[in-house]
Amino acid sequence: MHIGILTLRLSLPGCRSLKEKRQRMGGLHERFGRQPAVAVCESGDLDRLEASEWTFVAMATTSQKVESLLAEIEDKVQRGVDGRVMEATRERL
Incomplete structure (x- = not known):
């Protein structure tokens, strides 16, 4: 079995509230967490x-x-989120 980890740091310019932040992130957890081979969390x-x-x-x-x-x-994150991906790191376990 092969495992990979992708960490994305995003900039959300002009975001004024945590509610707006959740809306702008567009339900990443729901969208990708449904896939049986993928786990997702807001990590920072x-x-x-x-x-x-x-x-x-x-x-x-x-x-x-x-x-x-x-x-x-x-x-999909780069195209579907109202923000910019500032950094993307990948690891393999």
């Missing part, structure tokens, strides 16, 4: 209004499938 910057950090853990039988899952997640 919980109380900062203009920043957010999310970690995604993907597991599959091949490293290529893990990489594909993480690339798909990163692409």
